[in-house]
Amino acid sequence: MTTVAYMFKEAFSNLGRNALVVLGAILAVFISLTLTFGTLVFGEVVRVNTLQWAEDVRVIAFLQEDLTPQDVAAMQEDVASWPQVEDVFFVSKAEAYEEALVLFANNEAMLSVIEDNQDILPASLRVQPVDPDEYDIIVTRLESTPGVDRVQSADDAIDAMIALRDGLQLMFWILAVALGAAAVALIANTIHMAIYARREEIEIMKLVGASNWFVRTPFLIEGAIEGLIGGALAVTFVLVAQQLAVDRLADLPDWINLVIDNNFLVKQGALVLLFGVAAGLIGSSLSLAVHRTLRS
Amino acid sequence: MIKLENVTKVYPGGTVAVKDASLEINKGEFVFLVGASGSGKSTLIRLMMREEPPTNGDIWVAGKHASAMPGWKVPQLRRSIGTVFQDFKLLPNKTVYENVAFAMEVTGKHSSVIRNQVPQVLKLVGLSAKADRLPRQLSGGEQQRVAVARAFVNRPLILLADEPTGNLDPATSVGIMRILDRINRTGTTVVMATHDHAIVDAMRRRVVEIDRGRIARDESRGIYETAVQEAVPVTTEVTEVIEEYPPIDFNDDAASFDVAEFDQETEQESSAEIEFDASEADEAE
Numbered sequence: 360m361t362t363v364a365y366m367f368k369e370a371f372s373n374l375g376r377n378a379l380v381v382l383g384a385i386l387a388v389f390i391s392l393t394l395t396f397g398t399l400v401f402g403e404v405v406r407v408n409t410l411q412w413a414e415d416v417r418v419i420a421f422l423q424e425d426l427t428p429q430d431v432a433a434m435q436e437d438v439a440s441w442p443q444v445e446d447v448f449f450v451s452k453a454e455a456y457e458e459a460l461v462l463f464a465n466n467e468a469m470l471s472v473i474e475d476n477q478d479i480l481p482a483s484l485r486v487q488p489v490d491p492d493e494y495d496i497i498v499t500r501l502e503s504t505p506g507v508d509r510v511q512s513a514d515d516a517i518d519a520m521i522a523l524r525d526g527l528q529l530m531f532w533i534l535a536v537a538l539g540a541a542a543v544a545l546i547a548n549t550i551h552m553a554i555y556a557r558r559e560e561i562e563i564m565k566l567v568g569a570s571n572w573f574v575r576t577p578f579l580i581e582g583a584i585e586g587l588i589g590g591a592l593a594v595t596f597v598l599v600a601q602q603l604a605v606d607r608l609a610d611l612p613d614w615i616n617l618v619i620d621n622n623f624l625v626k627q628g629a630l631v632l633l634f635g636v637a638a639g640l641i642g643s644s645l646s647l648a649v650h651r652t653l654r655s
Numbered sequence: 656m657i658k659l660e661n662v663t664k665v666y667p668g669g670t671v672a673v674k675d676a677s678l679e680i681n682k683g684e685f686v687f688l689v690g691a692s693g694s695g696k697s698t699l700i701r702l703m704m705r706e707e708p709p710t711n712g713d714i715w716v717a718g719k720h721a722s723a724m725p726g727w728k729v730p731q732l733r734r735s736i737g738t739v740f741q742d743f744k745l746l747p748n749k750t751v752y753e754n755v756a757f758a759m760e761v762t763g764k765h766s767s768v769i770r771n772q773v774p775q776v777l778k779l780v781g782l783s784a785k786a787d788r789l790p791r792q793l794s795g796g797e798q799q800r801v802a803v804a805r806a807f808v809n810r811p812l813i814l815l816a817d818e819p820t821g822n823l824d825p826a827t828s829v830g831i832m833r834i835l836d837r838i839n840r841t842g843t844t845v846v847m848a849t850h851d852h853a854i855v856d857a858m859r860r861r862v863v864e865i866d867r868g869r870i871a872r873d874e875s876r877g878i879y880e881t882a883v884q885e886a887v888p889v890t891t892e893v894t895e896v897i898e899e900y901p902p903i904d905f906n907d908d909a910a911s912f913d914v915a916e917f918d919q920e921t922e923q924e925s926s927a928e929i930e931f932d933a934s935e936a937d938e939a940e
Contacts, residue, residue, distance in 0.1 A: 362763055560757075563744055566704075567809065568733030569761035571726075 362573070369577035370584060373553040380552055381585060384545035384642075388589020388635050389596070391538035396597045396631045398531040403619050403627075405524040407462065417494040418486040420501045421509045426482075434506055435484060443496050445487040455480035467622055481508060539638060542589065546582050546642025553578060554650050575647050582643025583636045590635020594628040656682045656813060656844045657703055662712035662722075664698050664868075672698040673709070674868040680846060682812070685839045687855050688848040689879055690865035696848035699865065700817045703846065704736050705729050717812045734762055737806030737814040737843075741821035743798045745790040751777065751801050752786040758805045772808055780804045780834050796827030803834050807843070814838060816847040820854060828854060852879040 374381050420438075422431065431449060439447045450458070456477050463469040473479065486501070488494045494512050501510045554561065564574050605618055657680040664673040673695045680686050688696045702709055705721045714722040717735040724732060745754050752773055759769045777783050780800040790798050799819060806814055816835065820828035832854055839845045849855060855862060855878060862877025863870060872880075 365760065559744070560746055563746065563757065563805075564761045565730070566733065566738050566744070567758040567762060567805070568730045568736075570730045570763075573761060573763070 366573075366577045366580055370580035373557070373577065373581045374584065376556055377549055377552050380545075380549045384542065384549045384585050385589045385592070387538060387542035387545045388586050388638055389592040391535050391542045391638075392590050392593035392631050392635055393596050394531045394535040394538065395634065396593050396627065397600070398528055398535065399627050399631075400597055400601055400619060400624070401531075402524060402528055403623055405520055407619070409521055409524075416485040417488050417513050418497045418501065419511045420484045420486065420504070420507045421481040421511070422483060423506050423508045424481065426506050430506055431482070431484075434504065438484060438486060438501070438504070441497070441500065443489055443493045445489045447484055447486050450483045450485055452478060452480060452482045455482060463620075467620065469620075539634075542586075543638050543642040543645070546585050546639050547646040549585065550578050550582055550643040550646035551650065553581060554646065578647055579640055579643050582639035582641075582646075584639065586635035586637065586639025586642070587632060588635075589638075590632040593635070594631055598624065598628070656680055656684070656717060657846065658713075658715040659699075659702075660713045662702065662709045662714060664695075664702060664707075665710045671868050673702065673865075675712075676865075676868070676870050678863060678870060678873070680844060682844055683839070683842050685836070685845045685858070685860040686847070687858070687860060687862045687877070688846065688865060689850070689855055689862055690871075692850070694865040695868040696865050697817050698868075700815050700846065700848050703813075704738055704815055705732055734809060735812045737809070737811035739799070739802050739806050739814065739816040739819045741818040743790070743795075743802045743822075745798055745801055745805075747790055750787050750789055751782055751793070754790070754801055755805045755808050758808050762809060764809075776804045776808045779807070779837065794827070795823050796830055799823060799827075799831050800834060803831065803838070807838055811843065813844045813846065816845065816849075818848055818850065820849065820851050825853060832858065855879040 422434075426434075435447050435449055438444055456473065459473050459480055460470070463473065484501075484507075486497055488497055498510050498512045501507050561574055601619070601624075657678070659676055659678040662673055662676045663671070665671050676695075676699065688699060690696050701707055702714055703716055703721070705714075705716070705724060709722050712722065713720065716732060719728075719732050719735075721732055746757065749757060755773050755776060756769050759772065764772075774783065774786070777786055780803055782797060782800055782804065785793065785797065790801065793801070799822075803819070806816075814835070819835070820831055823831065828851060835845055835847065836858070859876045859878070862872070862874050862879070864872035864877075864880075
């Protein structure tokens with residue numbers, strides 16, 4: 360039996376020995392990382408959906424292709440003079456392209472389409488209403504303005520989404536950090552119990568000259584496995600929940616996009632798994648550092 | 656092989672366990688550390704195996720400066736030392752074979768080496784037939800032989816034994832001593848802390864007597880020779896007890912049982928003496 364195989368065997372036998380405590384630790388990691396990953400995914404959904412609506416913009420008028428800069432300037436001046444309008448600014452095709460690069464940063468398929476056809480995105484006027492509730496008047500007037508191709512408006516859902524994101528994100532992060540600390544403490548506890556259960560073996564290992572890393576590594580592996588399992592559960596849970604949301608909420612207004620690029624999910628998911636493993640390693644290291652049996 | 660220079664060990668709370676002890680033990684020697692309980696024998700063994708560092712002084716073990724060694728180097732030192740204790744320290748859920756193999760596994764020995772060495776050392780201690788037994792299925796003497804096998808399986812330069820016969824009856828103790836003697840004859844330095852007068856007197860090896868942390872005597876072919884001052888407090892205590900409980904009948908069963916046991920012990924002593932006198936003649940340093 361190789362040394363590595365020996366260590367994994369020891370780590371797994373420890374996991375089995377304190378099944379209940381181990382389960383508690385894994386659940387704590389799971390909940391903490393579900394909140395973390397959920398927050399990341401939700402934040403990404405909101406970010407993708409609200410990018411154009413920053414700075415109190417409520418109405419966007421996409422312009423026809425054949426307008427001259429003079430036409431655009433005249434139109435901008437006209438719209439700005441409307442009593443309901445607080446401010447208007449112009450987003451050129453080039454600026455729209457830059458914006459799209461950010462908007463679809465996590466969507467490579469979309470990015471490549473845009474990059475291949477940099478002209479595909481129309482120029483637009485972004486309108487800030489004086490009173491956010493009066494945007495529908497602006498929409499109606501813009502739709503009858505020559506040179507405007509299409510008008511898109513943000514309703515209260517956008518406001519709600521942004522407010523929800525800000526509120527939830529803060530709460531989720533606080534919970535995630537608190538539960539993360541609890542997870543580390545619980546993992547430390549399982550390792551503590553594993554060390555206690557094996558104190559005779561450890562004593563003999565030290566007597567016959569097993570190196571410190573040989574004694575400690577199985578416990579580090581055990582902690583890492585607990586963190587990894589918790590993290591994997593969290594990633595699976597969030598991915599399934601997100602998929603369900605996409606399927607169930609298919610009749611949402613078409614400007615709300617719940618689908619997130621796989622690239623984002625894979626990267627952030629891997630990061631969350633790493634967090635789980637790190638929590639496990641930190642927990643077991645804490646336990647190893649304070650345990651008397653392991654001091655030389 | 657082992658060298659102590661002006662070693663002092665003071666425990667937290669001010670207990671002085673070893674005081675200004677200097678001692679040199681050469682390769683292949685067999686040394687008894689004798690002395691009353693609490694005299695500092697066990698502390699000396701613990702210092703030699705670097706279980707704890709001395710408060711003052713220097714210790715060299717197997718060519719390494721053990722007293723100045725950082726914690727992470729201790730495992731390397733331990734691999735050149737085998738250790739045997741009064742309480743055997745066997746793993747109850749592992750068989751005899753597994754207990755011995757464990758000492759090789761955890762020092763990263765290749766499995767083919769383990770499969771080769773473990774049966775050999777089990778044969779040396781006479782437990783080949785019981786390799787698959789669990790410790791609880793063995794007698795005390797057999798368990799201690801497993802512990803000796805485990806201490807020796809990595810072929811250490813030094814074997815440190817702290818009261819290895821402390822839990823064993825005299826007949827069984829002779830068996831253990833025979834194995835330790837055999838191990839010593841392979842060139843392994845053996846240091847054994849003991850209370851056992853019979854064994855020390857029978858083996859006639861180097862005797863280092865520790866008295867209240869100091870080295871009181873060092874003889875190359877010594878006997879146990881209980882110091883008078885040790886006996887005094889014991890006698891006083893016993894006298895006090897007797898005075899306190901006068902109705903004790905010294906001719907009752909308990910008393911006569913003690914006598915019987917003592918006789919038996921004396922008997923074992925003489926048989927051990929014959930055994931080890933012979934072996935010592937072979938060695939004649």
